[in-house]
Amino acid sequence: MDVVTDLDARYGRHRRTTPRWLWPVVAAVGITLGVAWAAWASWTDVPVHQARVHSYEVVDARTTKVDLEIFRDEPVALSCRVFAQSQDKVVVGEKTIEVPASDAAQVRVVAEIRTERRAVTAVLDSCEAR
Incomplete structure (x- = not known):
């Protein structure tokens, strides 16, 4: 049991x-x-802005050209940080691009990034109001 x-x-x-x-x-x-x-x-009154890399060109081993396309609701000045990457994804160059205030809703800005070695791409890191 x-x-x-x-x-x-x-x-x-x-x-x-x-x-x-x-x-x-x-x-x-x-x-x-x-x-x-x-x-x-x-509901905060922060101006809306967007940016993107429209195109880039690797000119040579020491230079990469980047073309930014910027959209904004208000005519604010912006500070955009871009960098160039090598094939192994290491940042080989960076630049801060100052974009002046403008009434245009869409703006294109072209800048050159000096690199320490050959880059294969250009990347937009941030774009903020100054």
Whole structure:
């Protein structure tokens, strides 16, 4: 005949240390704060601008030419950082391009990046209002 043992006596009883309602309340507060922050961030008066590399040309082992295309809602001056990469993805040259304020919504800027060795691509790192 099988002997029935008392499992509480053998393993002990696990007691809940936090109330069941705590984690849903923490999640609700976190979601509320996230939505409030997103709403606040979307209503700030920051001018919208976007930039991209339109084209690039590796002129020689020491020079890469980059053509930036910039779109902006307001005539703000921008500072754009571009860099050139070699085939092994090492940054071999970089330059900060100052773009003056303009009423034009779309602007193209061409600049040369001096490189320490031959580059294979040009990349836009950032473009921020000055």
